[in-house]
Amino acid sequence: MYNFYYCKKALAVLIPAIVAILTPAKAVSQEVNTDTLMKHIIELSSERYEGRQAGTYGYNAAVKYCVEVLRSYGVEPAGEDGGWLQEFDVECNEIDNCTFHTYLPGAKNHDTYSLGRDFSCAAMTGRGYADANVVFCGYGLDASAYDDYANVDARGKVVIVASGVPNFLPSDITDRYATLRDKARVAKSHGAVALVSINMSKTCSDIEVQCRGYNGKLPHLATFPIIQPTRYCAESLFRGEEMPLDEAIAKIQETHKPQSFAFNKKFEIETNAKYRASAKTYNVVGIMHGASKKVKQEYIVIGAHLDHVGRQGETCFYPGADDDASSVAALLETARLLSELPVEKRPARSVVFVIFSGSEQLDKGTYEFIDHFRYQGRIEAFLSIDCIGSGDSIDVRGNARYPNLWGVACHNDSLYTNAMGRAKKTIKVYATEEELAERAKQKKLEEKEAAKDPKKMKALKKQKPTGNEKFSEQVVEGFQTMPSGDALAFQPLEIPSLVFTTFNGKQHQHTTNDIPENINRTMLTKATSLVYHTLCDLTRGYYRGRTYESKLQVYGPLIDD
Structure with missing residues (x-):
């Protein structure tokens, strides 16, 4: 039923x-x-x-x-009341449309970004319109130990952040800022009118838009837009600003200090979404x-x-x-x-x-x-x-x-497939003398090549030690x-x-x-x-x-x- x-x-x-x-085949086969x-x-x-x-x-x-x-x-039905289905409620947010433009104050031309190519909405974005100045607030944290909002004024502005959390802070601090809703609540509490969260996830490429159904715990921010540009799109958004996104994130990780700053550009965002806190959905349950x-x-x-x-x-x-x-x-x-x-x-x-x-x-x-x-x-x-x-x-x-x-x-x-792999994980081990010698040789070759190009040499000199120079990665199987x-x-x-x-x-x-x-x-x-x-x-x-x-x-x- x-x-x-x-x-x-x-x-x-x-x-x-x-x-x-x-449509049944002429002969029954026990092969997939x-x-x-x-x-x-x-x-x-x-x-x-x-x-x-x-x-x-x-x-x-x-x-x-x-x-x-x-x-x-x-297969016979085995759900509720002898039917196939098992009914329950979920959050549901149907996003009808979203537009995103950037521009410099006083300029005639706007840069227009495409939904599905350059950015996506957060699954649980609010509806609304924002046309405002912009501030970059790192990872969007406002903890006493580390506060991205300390030296910027987010009131009436669009806040732009990187997804994720800094890896130098303990989880009892960062857990409060892990989800999009967490970051949005913090931004709104500082007076922001919308959140732009750059998707830094490594589970997709720099040019792919990505959406996750779970954005964090309630309450829902019904009139607060949240969008997620790709990393490739972020290069354009940060062009002409105080520093590129990658450089800002690298400085945060290196200094353990916020690198927040105001943008020159303004952002115009409009989202149209229909949110239901309790939408009916169904498991299918059958039995043989x-x-x-x-x-x-x-x-x-x-x-x-x-x-x-x-x-x-x-x-x-x-x-x-x-x-x-x-x-x-x-x-x-x-x-x-x-x-x-x-x-x-x-x-x-x-x-x-x-x-x-x-x-x-x-x-x-x-x-x-x-x-x-x-x-x-x-x-x-x-x-x-x-x-x-x-x-x-x-x-x-x-x-x-x-x-x-x-x-x-x-x-x-x-017996049948011979396709099971072994569970693997990557661990750090000290590099051998041979590996260190090979790395030194490779570095000299890079310096020799970079000497021909001032830009490459400048970039090479900017590279700072990561702390991993003495280590190698080793794959361990069978855990x-x-x-x-x-x-x-x-x-x-x-x-x-x-x-x-x-x-x-x-x-x-x-x-x-x-x-x-x-x-x-x-x-x-x-x-x-x-x-x-x-x-x-x-x-x-x-x-x-x-x-x-x-x-x-x-x-x-x-x-x-």
Whole structure:
């Protein structure tokens, strides 16, 4: 039973797409079908779903699509009141448009920046208009130990800051300024009329706009615009000002002192956004009942999140192909493969399929599911799929807490995919004499080359020691990982969980370039295959999660044989 309304026009568009994807092949195959996976991804990341922002029409239409696919594979509804859905509320901010111009007072010409190319709005920006002078306030902190606002007057002005926090301050200070809403509240408390936060995140390139669904805790600043230019755009914004952004940030890190200053330019910003504090959204919950009378009341839960970060106006669209249409596609393909098993090979345990909403808002949908699932005490394991359409190898997280469950995935990787990577991290070690000699040689070559160009020589002389000259980076393999993301909600109940993702993936996370064309089809197929075979193993009833993983402890680093 559906709790929301779908217009006839949307159905007319959806039904042909669903029928095309679900048309059965002539022969049943127990191999993952890459083309089917890609058809789901292309469909879910298309503009008809408007970026699948939780609480919007586009997300609800994507829910409809997923329900119809699961139904076609024989999955039965297991949500509220015997239906498919599990309803809850989320914050929802639909951004209709935003404009951004800069100009020098008295000048006739304005520089115009494009939404979706040069900047994006914060997901929870307020609506409003500002045409004002500008002050740069470093990282936007006003702590007693470090105050970016101490020597500037922000009243009636637009405040421009760098995202993130300085690394020389303790977390008990910086935690209060970590999110966009934190920075916006501080700016507003100093009299500012808007916030421009340069996106310094290394999870995207300098030229990509990026948007994250979670901007920090309430309250919502309903009439306070917040925009996020790219680092490339920042070069233009800071051109002709007291110093470039990179130089200002470097001085802050070097001196541990604010480098705030007033701009010569003025900024003109206008945002139009419709905010709802409590918008209805839905998890999809389905079940494939087990074939064994003995263990059919035991459940293996497999989940992926459907929601993404939506769209902003007509020019800023976030498709979310890898994040997380790839994982929803894998879940749907797993349902297809299970449905086509011969009767004698059908799962003994029951499989619960959950497509989560609210994951872009601190995994809210996962907590809603686990809080309201009637048989949570009978869940033997949870498999979470997260962004498997990129990267160079499969990353299965959770070996630190659930080594036996992780072993099931490793066993199936050795049988079917051979694609699991080793958990890696980079540490600092003292450089060898050979490395130091090579660096000295390289530095002399750079100085010799720079001597031919005064600008290069000037830049080289400006370079200051970073403190890392005596160190090298070393990659350590085999360290332990804990379940993350959607799996966190299952941890208080001690439900063994794994997260299937990839190493070196998410190159376009939360950007407009997360498109189907950037999906790694080979990695997508192998990861889906590993999820499916691991799930099949668990449904046979041999793995007893609450028995095997009863001694919860963190094991030491894995050692290669």
